[in-house]
Amino acid sequence: RVRDQGVGIPADDMKRIFKRFYRVTHRSLAHVKGTGLGLFIVRAIAEKHGGKVFAESAGEGQGTTIVLELPRWAA
Structure with missing residues (x-):
């Protein structure tokens, strides 16, 4: 989990931030x-x-929080 206290991401952009070459258009x-x-x-x-x-x-x-979840593999 990575959290910042930056400008945040508008709801419209949240749907697209994981697309290739997409950049948030915040001024x-x-x-x-x-x-x-x-x-x-x-x-x-x-x-x-x-x-x-x-x-x-x-x-x-x-701000924004990015969450990365990975499975715990059995040994």
Whole structure:
């Protein structure tokens, strides 16, 4: 679980943040460089390992939490 206290993610963007090359269109983030691949890659790796990743945000100005869940494999 990774949590920040940043600008948050609007509900409309929450549906798309794991898509390849997607970048949130928030004005205050216009100066932040990136490719829009980070969360896409995280989700792909998690799914290959039988896990999942999801995001939670109460909306703009409320920060964001990214949760990564991986199965515990029996030895």
